[in-house]
Amino acid sequence: MNNMNQMMKQVKKMQEQMLKAQEALADKKVEGTSGGGVVTVEMNGHKKLLSVTIKPEAVDPDDVEMLQDLVMTAVNDALTKADEIANADMGKFTGGMKIPGLF
Numbered sequence: 001m002n003n004m005n006q007m008m009k010q011v012k013k014m015q016e017q018m019l020k021a022q023e024a025l026a027d028k029k030v031e032g033t034s035g036g037g038v039v040t041v042e043m044n045g046h047k048k049l050l051s052v053t054i055k056p057e058a059v060d061p062d063d064v065e066m067l068q069d070l071v072m073t074a075v076n077d078a079l080t081k082a083d084e085i086a087n088a089d090m091g092k093f094t095g096g097m098k099i100p101g102l103f
Helices: 002-027 064-094
Strands: 029-034 039-044 049-054
Touching (some): 002 039, 049 064
16 A cells, blocks of 8 residues: 555656646747748747748748748748657656657
8 A cells, every 4th residue: 555655646746747847848949940041930849839030031022932831841840849849858757658638
């Protein structure tokens, strides 16, 4: 019975640490870029888009499709980086396992 209580305490402690690590992701920021930096997006570790910066040279009224592609590429770059920091921070709790809905 004592071992069970000890194990439950350890599980509770790990859950608290995981929650803190998950909350800390909101404060971590990543930047995605495209077109050599003409489009930059900033996102937090929870994959919330914080800002989009488009330099004037990226805007060509005759080629809106290119600007759309640049924005999409920058956002995808930031999403990849956000996933990487989430996996790095939370991976120490999951041992590299992908647990759906955890992050």
